[in-house]
Amino acid sequence: xxxxxxxxxxxxxxxxxxxxxxxxxxxxxxxxxxxxxxxxxxxxxxxxxxxxxxxxxxxxxxxxx
Amino acid sequence: xxxxxxxxxxxxxxxxxxxxxxxxxxxxxxxxxxxxxxxxxxxxxxxxxxxxxxxxxxxxxxxxxxxxxxxxxxxxxxxxxxxxxxxxxxxxxxxxxxxxxxxxxxxxxxxxxxxxxxxxxxxxxxxxxxxxxxxxxxxxxxxxxxxxxxxxxxxxxxxxxxxxxxxxxxxxxxxxxxxxxxxxxxxxxxxxxxxxxxxxxxxxxxxxxxxxxxxxxxxxxxxxxxxxxxxxxxxxxxxxxxxxxxxxxxxxxxxxxxxxxxxxxxxxxxxxxxxxxxxxxxxxxxxxxxxxxxxxxxxxxxxxxxxxxxxxxxxxxxxxxxxxxxx
Numbered sequence: 001x002x003x004x005x006x007x008x009x010x011x012x013x014x015x016x017x018x019x020x021x022x023x024x025x026x027x028x029x030x031x032x033x034x035x036x037x038x039x040x041x042x043x044x045x046x047x048x049x050x051x052x053x054x055x056x057x058x059x060x061x062x063x064x065x
Numbered sequence: 066x067x068x069x070x071x072x073x074x075x076x077x078x079x080x081x082x083x084x085x086x087x088x089x090x091x092x093x094x095x096x097x098x099x100x101x102x103x104x105x106x107x108x109x110x111x112x113x114x115x116x117x118x119x120x121x122x123x124x125x126x127x128x129x130x131x132x133x134x135x136x137x138x139x140x141x142x143x144x145x146x147x148x149x150x151x152x153x154x155x156x157x158x159x160x161x162x163x164x165x166x167x168x169x170x171x172x173x174x175x176x177x178x179x180x181x182x183x184x185x186x187x188x189x190x191x192x193x194x195x196x197x198x199x200x201x202x203x204x205x206x207x208x209x210x211x212x213x214x215x216x217x218x219x220x221x222x223x224x225x226x227x228x229x230x231x232x233x234x235x236x237x238x239x240x241x242x243x244x245x246x247x248x249x250x251x252x253x254x255x256x257x258x259x260x261x262x263x264x265x266x267x268x269x270x271x272x273x274x275x276x277x278x279x280x281x282x283x284x285x286x287x288x289x290x291x292x293x294x295x296x297x298x299x300x301x302x303x304x305x306x307x308x309x310x311x312x313x314x315x316x317x318x319x320x321x322x323x324x325x326x327x328x329x330x331x332x333x334x335x336x337x338x339x340x341x342x343x344x345x346x347x348x349x350x351x352x353x354x355x356x357x358x359x360x361x362x363x364x365x366x367x368x369x370x371x372x373x374x375x376x377x378x379x380x381x382x383x384x385x386x387x388x389x390x391x392x
Binding site: 006007009030031032033034035037041042043044045046047048058059060061062063 | 070071080081082083085090093127128129200230231272273274276277278281282289290291292295296298300301304305308309311312
């Protein structure tokens with residue numbers, strides 16, 4: 001699957017299928033501070049991602065106070 | 066495409082988001098309903114707004130400020146937006162575009178103020194000229210201009226997009242230092258008083274993750290990139306620490322902040338009234354330069370204007386590279 005990461009923007013390719021929680025754990029990204037979007041639609045942690053999916057992992061934390 | 070296994074708690078349709086703190090999943094429709102209810106609950110509990118108020122929303126082009134503007138309009142409030150151009154290079158240019166697009170697509174009024182155009186400086190230059198961290202120079206500038214725009218425009222309430230994560234992180238920092246004065250003032254509503262408009266935070270019951278999800282579900286484009294000047298600030302470190310706790314114990318952030326409001330804020334308020342705390346009771350008077358309330362001769366904003374507008378413009382990259390070590 002193709003995975004778009006942000007801050008900084010970059011793209012990686014991962015082989016095989018896995019669910020959202022497994023993908024985030026593999027990339028060491030906390031669930032609480034990220035959303036996962038598949039083809040423009042949000043998907044929950046137990047959603048299965050297919051090998052040919054295009055995925056965006058979007059960080060949600062802002063720094064200003 | 067493989068369908069999600071989880072179902073919406075309300076309708077049993079396919080879920081789009083899991084919210085561990087509610088121990089539930091939601092579909093798009095019922096997730097939006099949840100957000101609306103949380104905002105209405107905050108507004109009602111703290112007497113934030115009525116539909117008769119003229120509301121000014123401080124808008125940055127980021128998810129939280131656009132989400133709160135969208136939510137208020139969705140809930141039937143009259144709300145204009147205010148964007149302050151901070152002059153943080155491409156980041157500010159892009160964030161302004163998002164704010165303008167949001168307003169124009171919905172036929173909403175967006176007021177714009179440019180720090181460089183109207184006050185002769187930008188945040189990177191202010192940080193260097195005043196030897197402040199960029200977030201401090203930025204915060205002082207924004208707060209002053211938000212207050213001024215609200216009062217000058219005849220708005221009855223100023224709304225900011227501070228969410229549960231923001232407030233929990235500030236509370237965490239204030240608690241680490243046992244800063245009683247700041248703790249006593251950390252409230253979701255600050256009433257109008259001489260020289261200050263009423264300020265409210267309708268998103269205190271919603272997390273950053275939920276606000277980003279609101280924007281995605283509602284089709285709101287916002288600036289996803291982090292402010293280049295915020296990298297490494299304490300606020301981000303506090304949020305990361307709280308999110309680590311939240312992962313282990315869902316609901317901790319909400320309990321930390323909302324129970325502070327319920328159980329501790331009244332105690333601090335009573336102590337302040339009784340004069341038993343070190344809370345700031347210094348008399349405010351008018352800034353000799355702009356007339357805004359201040360404890361000194363001139364206010365912090367005018368002090369920045371005086372120093373930064375006389376300083377040669379400083380590129381963002383220079384402050385990012387060196388600014389934090391030159392406090």
